[in-house]
Amino acid sequence: MSVSVKAMLDRKGRDVFTIGANMTVGEAANLLHDKKIGAVIIVGVEGKIAGIFSERDVVTALARHGADALTTPVASVMTTNVFRCNEDATANQLMEVMSTRRFRHVPVEKDGKLVGMISIGDVVKNRIREIEEEAEHIKAYIAG
Numbered sequence: 001m002s003v004s005v006k007a008m009l010d011r012k013g014r015d016v017f018t019i020g021a022n023m024t025v026g027e028a029a030n031l032l033h034d035k036k037i038g039a040v041i042i043v044g045v046e047g048k049i050a051g052i053f054s055e056r057d058v059v060t061a062l063a064r065h066g067a068d069a070l071t072t073p074v075a076s077v078m079t080t081n082v083f084r085c086n087e088d089a090t091a092n093q094l095m096e097v098m099s100t101r102r103f104r105h106v107p108v109e110k111d112g113k114l115v116g117m118i119s120i121g122d123v124v125k126n127r128i129r130e131i132e133e134e135a136e137h138i139k140a141y142i143a144g
Contacts, residue, residue: 005094005108006087008126009116016107016117018043021050025077026070029058039105041114042078049107049114051078084109085118091126094118 017040019028031040032055044050053074061069061077069077084107085094094106098120108116 002090002092003126003130004087005085005089005091005116005118008091008118008122009087009108012122014116016041016114018047018114019053019074021075021078022073024070025058025061025072025074028053028074029070032058038119039117041107041117042074043114047114048112049082049084049109051075051080052082052105052107053078054103054105082107086110087115091123095120095123095127098123 017031017035017037019031019040019042021042021044023031028040032038039052039054041049042051042053051074057074057077057079058069061072064077065072083097083101083103085097087108087110089108098104098106104120106118107114108118
């Protein structure tokens with residue numbers, strides 16, 4: 001059985017880095033680098049998710065605008081159609097959506113509020129843990 005997003009967040013933590021839409025691409029890229037993360041959430045009015053800005057958005061901005069991209073506000077290059085999930089979603093569901101839609105970060109909302117972020121790395125770590133536990137159960141069964 002696939003573990004819930006809530007369980008993954010409880011295990012890894014719920015910290016999410018957020019920025020405003022006026023931050024420049026250069027500033028956001030520095031934040032990604034300094035925090036060793038792949039994406040930040042752009043928050044708008046009342047802390048609602050307005051977009052997501054990822055390493056892929058940095059590359060896209062540089063390809064389109066050259067060095068001028070670094071002084072461009074993230075609002076003009078961020079991804080605005082953000083897929084989100086709730087804590088009831090499962091790791092398997094996210095793995096399917098992330099693979100199909102080709103993105104690596106999913107913000108988690110509860111009652112319309114941002115409560116965490118799940119990355120493809122979190123999903124993979126969870127799957128590895130499940131496989132290791134299954135192998136231990138099989139070993140115990142064979143030994144018993």
